[in-house]
Amino acid sequence: MVSQLRIYTINRGMMDSWLKLFEEHIRPIHQGLGIPIEASWVNADRTEFLWVRSFNSVEEIPEKEAAYFASPGRSALGDLPTSHIAKMEVRVIEKVPVAA
DSSP states (O other), X not given: OXXXXXXXXXXXXXXXXXXXXXXXXXXXXXXXXXXOEEEEEEOTTSOEEEEEEEESOTTHHHHHHHHHHHSHHHHHHTTHHHHXXXXXXXXXXXXOOOOO
């Protein structure tokens, strides 16, 4: 399994709107496509939204992302998600096994 750590800088004053959009639309679309969202956080000054979503393999990521952007739910949102985001960083990460 592989995950993406996604770090979004949210435009000033838009965090509450972003959180509502994420919970009501973005998370359900991911769930419907079999892309688990493992966790999400907001930093203390409420300028960054961090979240982790998982995939079976690195090779699966482009296929699942294409399905997400092509989905009717995501298409219906238009540029609403991107209008909240000032900066986006995406890092592919792997869990470190616990030593015995």
